[in-house]
Amino acid sequence: MSELLPHIEVETQANPDSSIIWLHGLGADGHDFEGIVGQLNLPSDAAIRFIFPHAPSLPVTINNGMVMPAWYDILEMKIDRKVDEVQLKKSVTSIVNFIHHEIERGIASDRIIIAGFSQGGAVAYETALAFPQKLAGLLALSTYFATKDTVEYHPANQQLAVAIHHGEYDPVVPYSLATTSYDLLSKKGYPVSLDSYPMEHSVCAQQIADISQWFIKVLAL
Numbered sequence: 001m002s003e004l005l006p007h008i009e010v011e012t013q014a015n016p017d018s019s020i021i022w023l024h025g026l027g028a029d030g031h032d033f034e035g036i037v038g039q040l041n042l043p044s045d046a047a048i049r050f051i052f053p054h055a056p057s058l059p060v061t062i063n064n065g066m067v068m069p070a071w072y073d074i075l076e077m078k079i080d081r082k083v084d085e086v087q088l089k090k091s092v093t094s095i096v097n098f099i100h101h102e103i104e105r106g107i108a109s110d111r112i113i114i115a116g117f118s119q120g121g122a123v124a125y126e127t128a129l130a131f132p133q134k135l136a137g138l139l140a141l142s143t144y145f146a147t148k149d150t151v152e153y154h155p156a157n158q159q160l161a162v163a164i165h166h167g168e169y170d171p172v173v174p175y176s177l178a179t180t181s182y183d184l185l186s187k188k189g190y191p192v193s194l195d196s197y198p199m200e201h202s203v204c205a206q207q208i209a210d211i212s213q214w215f216i217k218v219l220a221l
Contacts, residue, residue, distance in 0.1 A: 002097050005053045006030075010037045013047035018111035018136070018219050019102045021051045021095060023120025025142075027068045030054045033117065036203070040212040046221045049107070051098055055120075058087065071123045083146045088123060095127045099135075113218060115139035118173060118201065122146040125181070128160060129153050137161040137218040139211065142170055142201055144177035148184055161218050162192040165207055167199040 008030045024032040030052030037050050055069040062074045072087035095114065103109055113136045116124030121143025128138040132154050140162065145151075162185055166178035175196065182194040197207050215221065 002093075004097055004101060005056070005094050007051055007053040007098070008034050010034060010050040010052075011048070012037065012042060012050075013045065016047045016049035016107065018047070018113075019049045019051060019107045020113045020115055020215070021053070021098050021102075023053065023071065023095065023114075023116035023123055024055065024069070025118030025120055026060065026070050026074070027063075029069050036208060036211075039208050040215065041209075042212060042215065043221050046216075046219075048215075048219070049102070051102075053095070053098065055091070071119050074119075083122070085147060085150065088126065088146060091123045092127045092130070095123060096131065099127075099131065103133075109133040110136055111219065113137045113139060113215070115141065116143060117141040117203075118143050126151055128162075129157055132156050135160060137163065137214075139214070140164045140178075140181065141203065142166055142173055142178075143181075144173055145181040145184065148181070153188070158189065160190060162190050163211075163214050164192065164194045165210070166194070166196055167201060167204075168196050169199065170201045172201040 022033050034052050055071045057067050058070040059065045059067050060070050062077050071091040073084040075082040114124045114128040121140045125145045126147045128135055130152050134156050164178050164182050166175050168175055185192040197204050
């Protein structure tokens, strides 16, 4: 199997029976959401392995070519931002490697959730909707469906639970991109939800509580 990206693992109990692979945004790293695990107030007997991969460092065009942790290059910041799809799909392959690794460690594929914030969410969309084995869910945070016109949806995940969360005042990823993703997946018959929060490009306390309830529901904790 291909070597896994550097990453952080947090287990809520020994012998996990489910996994959540959570992707950070542009310029951050796996530590960005590591601290959220303790804030979720999940059931004390929930045995979940959280995996927070670190994106590789790449030059990012919209940031004057500055090298920073990135899942792919962003070439322009128009509303339907132009991204480097080759790099994005390479990152998808890296996340798929984590999924296969979890399956090899004894986690059933339908006990695996893919979560992503901002740029990480764009990778999460492609990863989860194209994956050829049934997954538990997709959590898309303050993000956009960058490959909506090219993704090859796999029927194994046609009933994938999808939760989209977005800040109403997001100046980085406009809220309209969340509604675009929601409308697209709704029309395709996915069980998708959209929750908005009075925030910018971030995470808030009410949202963390909602994420916890969604994890409990999707994983039947």
